[in-house]
Amino acid sequence: MAIIEIKLRRINGIYNRGFIKKIEEDIEKLKKIKNEISWNYPCYMVVLDKKKDIENAILKLTDIKLFYKFSNCNQQTKQNQRVK
Numbered sequence: 001m002a003i004i005e006i007k008l009r010r011i012n013g014i015y016n017r018g019f020i021k022k023i024e025e026d027i028e029k030l031k032k033i034k035n036e037i038s039w040n041y042p043c044y045m046v047v048l049d050k051k052k053d054i055e056n057a058i059l060k061l062t063d064i065k066l067f068y069k070f071s072n073c074n075q076q077t078k079q080n081q082r083v084k
Helices: 016-037 053-060 073-081
Strands: 003-009 043-049 065-070
Touching: 003 016, 016 043, 016 053, 053 065
Parallel strands: 003 043, 043 065
Antiparallel strands: none
16 A cells, blocks of 8 residues: 555646645645554655646655656647657
């Protein structure tokens, strides 16, 4: 068993500082949950972001296992159009 938190941000999602603040709040929630349960479940956070790559800003926030993936659909579309 594990505790998993998933954060999503779309292209038109909230600004960077607001998103980072929400991630920080959820990290604190995960830590609180982990301290309240009697078993030592691993905690993971998965962040999927389509707006801007903020990986460097969030990976240093915590000691829980945090996985970050940035996917810029606009940039991928431009690259695909060049290939044709």
